[in-house]
Amino acid sequence: MTDLPELATLARETAPPAREGLVVEGLTVVTEVRGTPVVEDISFRVAPGQVLGLVGESGSGKSTVGVALLGLARKGLRIAAGRVCIGGVDILELRGKDLQGARGRLVAYVPQDPASGLNPALRVGRQLREAIIIHGDSLENETVDQRVTQLMEEVGLPATDTFLNSYPHQMSGGQQQRVGIAMAFSCRPRVIVLDEPTTGLDVTTQRRVLETVRQMTVEHDVTSVYVSHDLAVVAQLADQTAVLYAGRLVEHAATEAIFRGARHPYAVGLLKAVPSSARSEILVGIEGRPPRPGRWPQGCSFAERCGSVQDECRDELPALRDLGNVQPHWVRCRFPEPPVSVDQAKQPVPVLSRDVDAVLVVRNLAARYGPLDVLRNVSFDVKAGRCTAVVGQSGSGKTTLARSLVGLHTDWTGDVELSGVKLSSDPQRRSKEHRRTLQYVFQNPYGSLDPRMTVRQNLEEPLRHFFGLSRSERDRKVNEILQTVALSTEYAERLPQQLSGGERQRVAVGRALIVDPEVMVCDEITSALDVSVQALLVEQLRQMQSDRGLSMVFITHNLAVVRSIAQDVVVLSDGVIVEHGPVDQVLDHPAHEYTQRLLADLPSTE
Amino acid sequence: MSDTASPATPPKQRAPAKRRGSVARIVRGALASRRGQVGLALTLLVVGIAFVGPFIPSRSPTEFSGVPYSLPGNGNGVLGTDALGRDVLARLLHGGWSLLLLAAISTVLAVLLGAIAGVVAAYRGRVTEMLIMRTVDIMLAIPQLVFVLLIVSVIGAKTWLVVVAVTLCQAPQVARVMYASAQDICERDFVKAVALWGVPPRKVIMRHIMPSLTTPLAVEGGLRLSFSIILIAGLNFLGFGTQPPNPSWGVMVNENRLGLATSYWGVLAPAIVLAILAVGTNVFADALARVAFGGEDGEEVPVATALELTKA
Numbered sequence: 030m031t032d033l034p035e036l037a038t039l040a041r042e043t044a045p046p047a048r049e050g051l052v053v054e055g056l057t058v059v060t061e062v063r064g065t066p067v068v069e070d071i072s073f074r075v076a077p078g079q080v081l082g083l084v085g086e087s088g089s090g091k092s093t094v095g096v097a098l099l100g101l102a103r104k105g106l107r108i109a110a111g112r113v114c115i116g117g118v119d120i121l122e123l124r125g126k127d128l129q130g131a132r133g134r135l136v137a138y139v140p141q142d143p144a145s146g147l148n149p150a151l152r153v154g155r156q157l158r159e160a161i162i163i164h165g166d167s168l169e170n171e172t173v174d175q176r177v178t179q180l181m182e183e184v185g186l187p188a189t190d191t192f193l194n195s196y197p198h199q200m201s202g203g204q205q206q207r208v209g210i211a212m213a214f215s216c217r218p219r220v221i222v223l224d225e226p227t228t229g230l231d232v233t234t235q236r237r238v239l240e241t242v243r244q245m246t247v248e249h250d251v252t253s254v255y256v257s258h259d260l261a262v263v264a265q266l267a268d269q270t271a272v273l274y275a276g277r278l279v280e281h282a283a284t285e286a287i288f289r290g291a292r293h294p295y296a297v298g299l300l301k302a303v304p305s306s307a308r309s310e311i312l313v314g315i316e317g318r319p320p321r322p323g324r325w326p327q328g329c330s331f332a333e334r335c336g337s338v339q340d341e342c343r344d345e346l347p348a349l350r351d352l353g354n355v356q357p358h359w360v361r362c363r364f365p366e367p368p369v370s371v372d373q374a375k376q377p378v379p380v381l382s383r384d385v386d387a388v389l390v391v392r393n394l395a396a397r398y399g400p401l402d403v404l405r406n407v408s409f410d411v412k413a414g415r416c417t418a419v420v421g422q423s424g425s426g427k428t429t430l431a432r433s434l435v436g437l438h439t440d441w442t443g444d445v446e447l448s449g450v451k452l453s454s455d456p457q458r459r460s461k462e463h464r465r466t467l468q469y470v471f472q473n474p475y476g477s478l479d480p481r482m483t484v485r486q487n488l489e490e491p492l493r494h495f496f497g498l499s500r501s502e503r504d505r506k507v508n509e510i511l512q513t514v515a516l517s518t519e520y521a522e523r524l525p526q527q528l529s530g531g532e533r534q535r536v537a538v539g540r541a542l543i544v545d546p547e548v549m550v551c552d553e554i555t556s557a558l559d560v561s562v563q564a565l566l567v568e569q570l571r572q573m574q575s576d577r578g579l580s581m582v583f584i585t586h587n588l589a590v591v592r593s594i595a596q597d598v599v600v601l602s603d604g605v606i607v608e609h610g611p612v613d614q615v616l617d618h619p620a621h622e623y624t625q626r627l628l629a630d631l632p633s634t635e
Numbered sequence: 636m637s638d639t640a641s642p643a644t645p646p647k648q649r650a651p652a653k654r655r656g657s658v659a660r661i662v663r664g665a666l667a668s669r670r671g672q673v674g675l676a677l678t679l680l681v682v683g684i685a686f687v688g689p690f691i692p693s694r695s696p697t698e699f700s701g702v703p704y705s706l707p708g709n710g711n712g713v714l715g716t717d718a719l720g721r722d723v724l725a726r727l728l729h730g731g732w733s734l735l736l737l738a739a740i741s742t743v744l745a746v747l748l749g750a751i752a753g754v755v756a757a758y759r760g761r762v763t764e765m766l767i768m769r770t771v772d773i774m775l776a777i778p779q780l781v782f783v784l785l786i787v788s789v790i791g792a793k794t795w796l797v798v799v800a801v802t803l804c805q806a807p808q809v810a811r812v813m814y815a816s817a818q819d820i821c822e823r824d825f826v827k828a829v830a831l832w833g834v835p836p837r838k839v840i841m842r843h844i845m846p847s848l849t850t851p852l853a854v855e856g857g858l859r860l861s862f863s864i865i866l867i868a869g870l871n872f873l874g875f876g877t878q879p880p881n882p883s884w885g886v887m888v889n890e891n892r893l894g895l896a897t898s899y900w901g902v903l904a905p906a907i908v909l910a911i912l913a914v915g916t917n918v919f920a921d922a923l924a925r926v927a928f929g930g931e932d933g934e935e936v937p938v939a940t941a942l943e944l945t946k947a
Contacts, residue, residue, distance in 0.1 A: 436831060456831065464833045477824040481846040490842075494832050540828075 049116060050077040050252035051098070051220045056111030058093050058102055065323040067106060068093045068276040072349075075269060077219070077250040080243065082267030082284065084299075086258060086559040087530070088319060090276040092141075095224045095256040099136050100128055115219050115252075134164045136220040137213035141228055143205035146212075147197040153208050154193025157215060164216040180211040183248070184241050203234035207241060214245055220252045227262065231422035231586065236630040239266050258559065260303050261589075261632035264288050272296045275319040275330035278349060282358035288634050290368030292352055292360040295331045300371040302564035304589035306616065306631050310375040312593055314565030318529045329362070337364060378571070381415060381596055383611060388413040388580045389434075389467075389548050394443035396426070396433050396604075403429045404441070404604045409597075411548060414578040416570075418591040418612070420627070421601035428472075430601070431552045431584045435469040448547060465495050468541035472553040474534035478525040484511075484536050485521040491544045506543060514539040514569060531562030535569070542573065550582045555590060567594050588631055592616055600624050658849045664926030671922030677915025681908055685731025694722040696729040696882040704898035717891050717901040727904050730882035734871065735912075737794070738863040741801035745863070746856045748802065749809025754840055754848065756810070757817035768814060774807040779866060787875045797876045801866055805859050816851040820844050850927040857920030861913050868909050884909055 056071040068090040075081040085091040093103065100120045102108050113120040115135045123131050132138075140146040148156055154177065161173050168176060181188035184207040197205055206226055213221050223242060227235040243266060246253045257263050263270055264284060271281040272293065280293040291297045301313040317334040320326060326333070328343035335342070342363060349361045387410035396404040404426045411417045421427045432438035434445060436456030445452040447467055453459050471477035478487050488507045492498055498506070508518050514535040525533055534554055541549055551570075555563040571594060573579045583595055591598055591612060598615050600608040600623065608621040619625045665671035694700050694712065703720040707713055714723035756767040774782070783800040790796055820826060821844065829839050870876045871885025879886055884905035891901030 437827060456833075459833075461833060464831065469828070469831060471824040471828065473824060477828055479825045479829075479843055479846075481843075490829060491832055494834050 049074075049114070050079065051075045051081075051254070052112070052114040053098070054112045054114075056094065056097055056113065057109045058090070058097055058106050059109040060322065061105050061107045063323075064109065066109075066276060066325070067322045068097070071111070071273075071278055073269075073271055073278070073281055075252045075254065077252050078247050079268040080246055080253040080255055080266055082263030082270040083254055083256045083273060084258070084260060084263050084270060085273035086299075086319070086561060088275075088321070089273040091256045091258075091273050092224055093276075094273065095222045095254065096138070098220065098222050098254060099132055099138055130164070133160055133216045133218065134167060135218055136222065137216070137218040139206075139209050139213045139221065139223045139226045141225040143202060143209045143226070143229075144197060146209045147205060149197050152194050152196055153200070154190075157193070157208070157212055160212055160215050167216040176215065180215055183214070183245055184208070184211045185237065186211070201234075203230055203238060206230065206234075206238055210238070210241055210245070214249065214251070217249060218251065220254065221246070222254045222256070224256045225258065228257075228259075232588075232627060232630040232632075233422070235262070236632070239632070242266065259632070260288075260299060260560065261634050264634040265632040272299070275325060276322065277330065277361065278359070279331065279361045280359065281349075282353065283356050286353070286356060286358055286368075289370050291371070292358065292365035292368055293331075293362045294335045294337055294366055297366050297371060298334075298336075299561060300634065301374065302561045303634050304564070304567070304587075304593040305375075306589040306592055306628065306633060308375075309378040309592050309612070311378055311571075312564035312567050313375075314563070314568065315561035316565065318531075337366070339364060378593065381574075383412065383415065383596055385412045385414060387411060388448055389582070390444070390446040391434070392444040392446075394430070394433065394441060394445065396429050396438060396441035398429075398440065402604060404433070404601075407443070407601075407604075407606055409599050409606065409609055411580050411582055412597070413547075413580055414574060415597065416574060416581040416583050416595040417597040417599060418583045418585060418595035419599045419601060420585055420588060420591055422586060422627075424603075425601040426604040427584050427586075427601050428552055431469070431550050431582065434582065435467060435550050436464075437469070461495070465544045466547040468544065468546040468549050470534075470537050470541050470549060470551045470554050473557055474530050474537055474554075475557070477537045478533055478540075480525055482524075483521065484516075484523050484525070484528070487525070487536060488521075488540050488543055491540060495544050510539040510543045513542065513573065515565070529562070531558050531565065534558060534562075534566060538566070538569070542577075542579070545577075546579070548580045548582065550584070552584045553586070556585070556587070563590070570594060588616065588627060589633075600627070658853050661850060661853060661923055661926045665919065665922040668922050668925070670918055670925070674915050674917070674919030674922055677911050678919055679915075681731070681912040681915065682735060684728065684908060685735045688728030688731060691728055693725040693728055696725040697721065697880045704894040704901070706898055707900065714900040714904050715898050717887070717898070718894055719890075723887075723891075723901050723904055726882040726887055727884070727908065730877075730884050730887055730905065731908065733877055733881075734864070734867055734883055734885065737798055737801075737876065738860065738867050741798045741805065741867070742856065742860045742863045744798070744802040745805035745859055746809050746852065749806040749855075750813045750845075750848070750852055752806065753810035753813030753815075754817040754844055757814050758821050758836060758840055758844065767810070771807040771810045771814075774804065775811070777804075779804045779862075780869060783866065783870060784873070784875075787870070792875045792878070794876060797867065797870055801863055801870075804866075805863060809855055809859060812851055812855045813848060816848050817844060820847045854920060854924045854927055857916060857923055861916035861920065864909070864916065865913055 052074045054072045056068065057066060058068040059066050071094055073081065083091050083094060093106065096102065097108055098113050100123065108121060111121065118131065118135060120131055120136060147153065157177050157180065158173050161167065161176050178188040186192060186204060186207055227238050230238060239262065242253060245251065255263065255267055267284045270284045270287045272279050274295050280287060280291060280296045287296060291300055298315045302315065304312055315334050320330055326343065328345055329347050332338045332342045347361050347363045349359045352358045352360050352365060389411035392408045394404060394407040407430060409417065419427045419430060429438055433441045436459060439454050441454050447463060452463060485507050488510060489503050492503050492506060507521060511518055511520060516532065516535055555566055558566065567590060570581065585591060595612050598612045599606055600615065600621065602623045608615055608619065608624045615624060616628065619628055666675065699720045700722050701716045701720045703716060703718050705716045707715045712722040712724050714727065717723050717726065752767050756764040782804045786800040787796055826839060826843055829843050867876060868885040871883045872889045877883035877886055879890065887905040888902050895902050
C-alpha cells in the first residue's frame with residue numbers, strides 16, 4: 030500500500046462529474062437461454078488515478094464483471110441490467126460505431142494471456158500504431174510515432190526499430206504483457222480493465238508489470254480495475270478492494286481496511302488461507318465450494334460454508350451495508366466479524382527436528398533435453414518424514430528435476446539413492462518396489478485422473494497393480510484413503526469431472542498415498558488451485574507428514590507455500606542450486622542474490 | 636486424520652453421472668436429432684429389405700419366369716423381369732444380405748485392426764510409430780478400388796478375399812484417425828501416471844487409453860461402414876465377390892445395364908436401395924459426429940447451455 034484512497038471518491042454520494050472515474054450500478058449478467066444470473070447487482074465507483082482490485086476465486090464471476098465493463102459478455106451470457114458510466118457516458122447504452130469508438134478510447138482491456146491479446150502475424154509496432162490511428166482523436170499535437178515512443182518508454186520497453194519490428198513470439202511473456210499494457214493505454218482511455226495480467230509471469234516480471242500499471246494509472250489519471258485471484262498482488266497494488274463471491278460483491282472497502290480487518294466471513298477465510306512468506310503458520314482453508322449459477326440459495330450464498338452461520342442467514346439475502354466509521358466499508362453479512370487482523374488468529378507450525386536420516390539422496394544430477402543442459406550438478410537430501418521444497422522461476426529446471434526423479438525424464442546422469450538403493454534413470458529398469466515407494470503427484474488435477482473411471486476405480490488402479498488385493502481389501506483401503514484426504518465415501522462413485530479442482534487434487538494425492546510410498550514428489554500441486562483450497566491441501570500434507578512419516582519433495586514457485594510446508598529448501602536458478610538449507614535460515618537470511626531478489630519481489634498481504 | 640476436520644461431502648446432485656463422450660451418450664444424442672433419426676430410418680429400411688427379404692414369399696430369384704426386359708405388370712412381377720427374364724423384385728429381396736454381411740464384417744475387422752495399429756503407434760512412438768504410420772501412408776496413397784482389384788485379380792475372386800481386401804484398404808484410414816486421437820490421450824497425465832507404476836503397455840492401452848477413444852471410434856466406424864458398402868457393391872458390379880446367378884445388388888446393376896432403356900427397374904431398383912443405404916449410414920455417422928464433437932464446426936457447447944443443462 031503506497032497511499033490511502035481518497036475518502037470523498039469512495040463515498041457513494043454523487044461526486045462532481047469531472048472527478049468521476051468509473052461508476053458501476055446494478056450490473057447484472059445472465060445466461061442467454063434462461064436468464065439465470067451469473068453476476069448480480071454489482072455496484073461500485075472508482076476515482077481516476079485509482080486501482081480497484083476485484084478479488085474472487087475461480088467461478089466467482091470476476092472476469093465476467095471485468096469484460097462487462099467493456100459492454101461485452103462471454104458467449105452464452107448477456108448483460109441484463111445495470112449502468113457502466115465513464116465520464117457520464119453509459120457504455121452499456123452504446124451501440125455499433127459509438128461502442129466501437131468507446132472501446133479503446135474510453136475503456137481498454139488487458140487480457141490474462143498476453144500472447145492471445147496480440148496478433149501473432151503482425152509486428153508489434155504495427156499493432157500499436159493501428160489502435161492509435163483508428164482513434165486518431167486521442168493524439169495531442171504529436172505524431173503516431175511519437176506516441177508509440179512515449180508509450181514504450183512508459184512501460185519500460187526499448188522504442189527501437191528492432192524491437193518494434195519484432196513479432197510477439199520473439200518476446201518474453203513479460204515483454205508481451207507490457208506491450209499489451211502499452212496498447213491498452215495507447216489511446217489514453219479513462220478506464221483500464223486488467224484481467225489477471227500477471228498470472229503466467231514469475232514474481233520478478235510480475236513486480237515490474239505491477240509497477241508499470243501503478244505508475245501509468247497515476248500518471249494518466251486513469252481508473253484501473255484489476256481482476257485477480259491473488260490477494261497478495263491486490264494488497265500491493267490496489268487502493269480499493271472488492272471481494273466477489275458467487276457472483277455478488279460481499280465486501281468492498283479501502284484495501285488497507287480489508288487486509289487489516291476484513292468483516293465478511295468469506296473475506297476473513299480467504300485471508301486466513303493465504304500463506305505468509307515471513308512466518309510459518311498453520312493455514313485455514315474453506316471447505317466446500319461456492320454455489321453454481323442457477324443453484325444460488327435464497328439466503329446468503331456463503332451460508333453453506335460459513336463457520337458462524339445463523340438460521341436467519343439462510344432466510345433472506347443480506348444487503349450490502351456500510352459498516353465503516355470514517356471510510357465506507359461495504360459488507361454483505363448480517364453478522365460481520367470484528368475488524369481485527371487475521372494475523373493474530375494464525376498459529377505457528379510446530380517445528381520438526383531436522384536431525385533425522387536422509388531417505389532420498391541426490392548427488393551430481395545433470396539432466397539434458399537434447400543438446401540443452403537443463404540441470405547441472407544438483408545435490409541435496411530429503412530427510413525421512415520431512416519436506417524438501419524446490420523453488421525457482423519458470424525455466425529454472427525444477428520440473429525437470431521432479432520428472433527425472435520419478436522417471437518421466439530419462440536423459441540424466443548422477444546418483445540418486447532411495448533408502449540406500451540406487452535409482453536407475455531408465456524407469457523400465459527400476460524395481461517394482463522403487464516404483465511403489467517413490468510416488469509422483471502431477472501439477473494439473475484436471476488431467477491426472479482417468480476421466481472414464483470413478484474415484485474408487487482411480488484409487489484402485491495402483492492397488493491392483495502393486496498388491497492385487499481382494500475386492501473387500503481394496504474397498505477398505507479406498508475408504509481409508511478417502512478419509513485421509515478428507516473426502517467422504519460418497520465421493521467414491523463420482524467421476525473426476527464431477528469434482529472441483531481441489532477435490533480432484535486430493536484424489537490424486539490419495540492415489541499416490543494409497544500404495545504407502547516413502548517419498549512423494551509433488552510438482553506444483555497447489556498452483557492450479559484457489560487459495561482457500563490450497564490451504565486445505567497443504568494442511569492435509571502436513572497431517573500426512575506427522576501421521577505417516579511421509580517424506581516429500583515439494584516443487585513450487587511460491588515461496589510463501591514453502592515457508593508453510595517445508596523444512597528444507599533448495600533454490601534453483603538456471604539449472605544450478607544457488608542456495609540450499611533449512612527453510613527459516615534461507616528465507617530469513619538469504620545469502621544468494623537470486624534468493625534475495627525472489628523474496629523482495631514477492632507480493633505480500635502484509 | 637485429525638479429529639477436528641470433518642470430511643468434505645459432495646453437493647447433492649439430482650442428475651446421474653453423465654459420462655461425456657461415452658458411446659451410449661452420443662448414440663442417444665444422435666437419436667434425439669432429426670438428422671440421426673432420418674439416417675437411422677433410411678438405414679433400417681434397407682437393412683430390413685436385405686435381411687427380411689429372403690423370408691418374404693416371392694418367386695425364386697434364379698428361376699426364369701418371363702420374357703427378358705419386361706416392364707412391370709402383365710404377370711411380370713411388381714418390378715418386371717431382368718436380362719434373363721428373372722423376377723427383379725425376388726432378386727432385389729434376396730440380393731442384399733450377403734452384401735451387407737460382407738460390408739459389416741470387413742468394417743468390424745478394419746476398425747479393430749486400424750484402431751490397434753493407430754493406438755499402438757501413438758503409445759509406443761519411435762520405431763513402432765514410424766513403421767506403422769509409414770505403412771499406413773503408403774496404403775493410403777493407393778486408390779482403394781485399384782488396391783482391391785489388384786489383390787482380387789492376382790489371387791482370385793474368393794468371397795473371403797473380398798473381405799480381406801476391403802478390410803486392408805479401410806484399416807489405414809481408421810488407423811490414421813485413431814492415431815491422431817490417441818496421440819492426445821497418450822500425452823495426458825493419467826496415462827503417464829499409470830505407466831510410471833510399471834503397468835504393461837497392453838494393459839495401459841486397453842484399460843486407460845481405449846475407453847477415452849470410444850467416441851472417435853464410433854464415428855469412424857459409422858463412416859467406414861458406408862464406404863465398405865459402396866466398395867463391395869462396386870466389386871460385385873465388376874464381377875468380384877458374389878457370382879451370378881446368385882443375386883446381389885451390385886451384380887444386378889451390371890447384368891441389367893444394357894436394358895436400361897427398355898426395362899429400367901432392373902438397374903434402378905438395386906441402385907436406389909444402395910443409394911438410400913449409403914446416404915442413411917452416412918447421415919447417421921454424421922449425426923454421431925455432431926453429437927460427439929459438438930455443433931457444426933466442433934465448437935464447445937456454450938457456457939450458458941452447459942449451465943442450463945446442469946440446472947435442469
